[in-house]
Amino acid sequence: MAAPHSEVSMGKRRTLGWLKLARAIVPGLALLLGAALALKERAVLSPQLAHAQSPVLAISKSASPDPVVAGEKLTYVITITNTQSTALTGVVVRDMVPEHTTFSLVNSRGGQWIMRSPGGGKRGEVSWEAAEPLLPDQTAHLEMVVQVEEGWTGPIVNADYGATIEGLDEPVIGPPVTTHVVQPTPTTTPTPMPTATPMPPTSTPTPTATPTPRPATSTPIPSPTPVPPLKSPGGQMGLLLGIVSIVAVLVPVAAWFVKSKGEG
Secondary structure (H helix, E strand, O other): OHHHHHHHHHHHHHHHHHHHHHHHHHHHHHHHHHHHHHHHHHHHHOHHHOOEOOOOEEEEEEEEOOOEEOOOEEEEEEEEEEOOOOOEOOOEEEEEOOOOEEEEEEEEEOOOEEEEOOOOOOOOEEEEEEOOOEOOOOEEEEEEEEEEOOOOOEEEEEOOEEEEOOOOOOOEOOOOEEEEEEOOOOOOOOOOOOOOOOOOOOOOOOOOOOOOOOOOOOOOOOOOOOOOOOOOHHHHHHHHHHHHHHHHHHHHHHHHHHHHHHHO
16 A cells, blocks of 8 residues: 555656746746847837848948047938849848937949938938949948037947848848047146346446556755746835825925024
């Protein structure tokens, strides 16, 4: 009676083991299924993101300059070539203005293209629609110029570009392009040198000849010769007047004396 009981217990254990294994596998399968559905939905909503390989069209992209200075222009050029022996119709090339940039200019070379853009200073999709079939071995260069954000330092990755072709279910895209952004080199402002104050011209003294001292010699000074006093006319006149005065006094006295003598 013990054997049947053990067989039943072993069967239950196996069942429980399978259940545990299923529980562990099912969530993983669910995650894988959800991821696959998400990728498919993304490809449907954004066909330019689907990495499809096509032998009919070659596509590549370049960026210049690299590195680029923040605040300057960055030019992307998409090059496509019809690699098959028949013309391609309904060719539309799309590109997205990458992050940290804004749209500036769109251009094309090689064929007639209808160009659409989000407008200057904006971000969004830029497209080139071929106005005529792309002939075998024909090459076109599609140009997009963007303005790099000032103050940004780091990489700019542009992988969101591709081409759709009439009759081709999936778009054709090329490899991503990475550009490095650097800050402008600060320019050193030269420090102005102080202006020297002009000094007044210094007058150079003219050297004067120093007299050579001569030996002292005693030169005898002659004594002045005495000069007799000159008789001035004034002195002579005074003397004459004095004589006249005396005569004037003596004449009356003499006359009186004579008269006195006569009467006696």
